[in-house]
Amino acid sequence: MDGRLQIFAGSANPGLADAIVRELELPLGRRFVGSWSDGETRIELEENVRGSDVFVIQPMCNPVNQNIIELLLMIDAVRRASATRVTAVIPYFAYARQEKKTRGREPVSAKVMANLLVTTGVDRILTLDMHSPAIEGFFDIPVDHLRSTPILASHFRRAFTTDLVVVSPDAGGVGRAEDFRQRIAGSLAIISRKHPGPEQTEMLEMVGDVQDRDTLIVDDIISTGETLLKATETLVARGASSVRASAVHGIFAADALQRIDDSIIEKVYVTDTIPLPIEGPRDKIEVLTVAPLLAEAIMRIHKDLSISALFV
Numbered sequence: 001m002d003g004r005l006q007i008f009a010g011s012a013n014p015g016l017a018d019a020i021v022r023e024l025e026l027p028l029g030r031r032f033v034g035s036w037s038d039g040e041t042r043i044e045l046e047e048n049v050r051g052s053d054v055f056v057i058q059p060m061c062n063p064v065n066q067n068i069i070e071l072l073l074m075i076d077a078v079r080r081a082s083a084t085r086v087t088a089v090i091p092y093f094a095y096a097r098q099e100k101k102t103r104g105r106e107p108v109s110a111k112v113m114a115n116l117l118v119t120t121g122v123d124r125i126l127t128l129d130m131h132s133p134a135i136e137g138f139f140d141i142p143v144d145h146l147r148s149t150p151i152l153a154s155h156f157r158r159a160f161t162t163d164l165v166v167v168s169p170d171a172g173g174v175g176r177a178e179d180f181r182q183r184i185a186g187s188l189a190i191i192s193r194k195h196p197g198p199e200q201t202e203m204l205e206m207v208g209d210v211q212d213r214d215t216l217i218v219d220d221i222i223s224t225g226e227t228l229l230k231a232t233e234t235l236v237a238r239g240a241s242s243v244r245a246s247a248v249h250g251i252f253a254a255d256a257l258q259r260i261d262d263s264i265i266e267k268v269y270v271t272d273t274i275p276l277p278i279e280g281p282r283d284k285i286e287v288l289t290v291a292p293l294l295a296e297a298i299m300r301i302h303k304d305l306s307i308s309a310l311f312v
Contacts, residue, residue, distance in 0.1 A: 003053045003084045005302045008045070010058035010070040013275050016091065016291060017057045023295035029054075033070060041066070043073040050082040053302050055126075057294075060094030060113075061251070061274040068094065068113070072120045079121040087124040087301060088117060089294060091273035092249050096131035099138075114138035126297055128273055128290060129220050129248040144307055146297060148248045148271050148290055149176065153183035155269065155288055156216065156246070165189050165208065165215045165240075169231040177218045180246070189215070191231055211239035222247045222270065225256035232265055242266050249273050250285070257281055 008029035009017035021028045030046035056078060058071040071088060078086045095109035110132070117125065118141060125143045130136070136143045156164065164186040168177035174190055181188045189208025215235050222228055222245070232243045243265050250270030252260075257280030260268055271290045276282060293310065300307045 001053050001085065001302055001304050003051045005298075006047075006049055006052045006054045006083075007298070008054065008056050008074060008078070010056070010067060010074055012059050012061055012067040012070070013057075013091070013272070015275060016059075016272050016289075016294075019272070019289060019291035020057060020089075020295045020298070023292050024299060031074070033074075041069050041073055043070065043077050045074075045077050045081055048081075049078055052083050053085050053087075054078045054083040055087045055089050055298050055302075057089040057091075059090060059092035059273055061092050062253070062277075064094050068116075072116060075117070075120045075122050085123045086121065087126055087298075088122045089298065090125060090127045091290065091294065093127050093130050093135070096135055099132040099135050110135045111138045124301065126294070126301065128271075128294070131220055144297060144301065146293060146307075146310055148273075148293070149179050149183065151271065151288055151290060151293060152218075152246050152248075152269060153180050156184050160184075160214070162214050163187065165210050165213045167191065167208070167210070167215050167217045167231065167235065169217055169219055169227050173219060176220065180216075180218045186216070187213070189235075191234055206234055206238060210235055212241050214242045215240045215244070217243065217245040219245070219247045221249045221251060222256065222268065223251045223253045225252070225259050228265070228268075229259060229263055232263060236264060245269070250276065250287075252277050252280065252285075255280070257285070260284055 006029050007021050008031055011033050032044040034042045036042050056074050060068050075086055095113050098109035128146045129148055166177050166181040166186045167189045168174045169191050189210055192205045217231050228245055235243050244267045246269045248271050261281040267284055269286050272287050297307050
């Protein structure tokens with residue numbers, strides 16, 4: 001694409017933004033992010049973007065609504081400053097767990113997020129491991145939906161020589177777990193669960209043999225840790241020798257870090273799409289970076305090259 005490449009970032013995950021621009025060997029765009037006296041968010045770009053191909057990096061993590069507003073206002077500022085194209089780089093896409101109505105009088109929150117982004121004027125979305133791939137269909141603009149499974153699986157191939165049993169903590173994650181299993185040449189087990197209420201989990205049954213085996217729970221999000229801990233109890237009850245976990249987005253809401261630290265789980269591996277909470281023990285948490293993956297995708301989009309190779 002014609003025009004210079006410029007990268008801006010909100011305040012949600014400065015560490016990841018810095019790592020991405022280091023990979024690209026580019027400076028991070030100067031901007032002001034603050035608030036007015038009444039609490040409204042204030043955004044101001046501090047350099048010229050006219051004619052540029054601009055990427056705005058901002059995961060929708062805690063504080064979720066504040067970070068979403070920052071992202072929307074920054075997109076609007078870039079568009080009104082006459083950038084040629086605006087791409088929102090959203091490593092973690094929030095409100096994705098409500099991509100359909102499960103009972104009457106509920107919103108389809110993921111569709112609302114898509115409408116807000118498109119209405120604000122973004123031209124393209126680059127994201128990583130949405131909770132539901134169907135959300136791509138909510139956009140009438142290009143969506144590049146990357147997967148972090150190759151990064152996580154590559155780590156386990158290097159770090160562990162034992163035959164791991166990859167465990168999906170629910171039926172909806174079987175595809176993700178099977179992809180992971182094939183990449184590390186392991187076995188597969190599936191746990192069936194139900195949700196009696198919001199963020200409540202009840203394990204029902206399990207398919208697969210974990211007796212005297214090292215196990216790895218594979219999920220996309222760890223929020224309160226309820227699903228992870230219940231799955232761990234199930235695996236230990238079935239005779240698993242050890243339990244580790246891998247997830248893309250480590251939200252670690254409330255006291256999740258403490259509960260994980262107090263549990264029998266040996267280690268939890270997440271990516272840096274979301275910064276770890278300031279408070280809470282981290283001895284059992286290991287963070288793998290997605291900065292090279294996102295940097296490569298940004299450069300390929302800028303140069304109008306295919307990003308299909310990044311899905312291998």
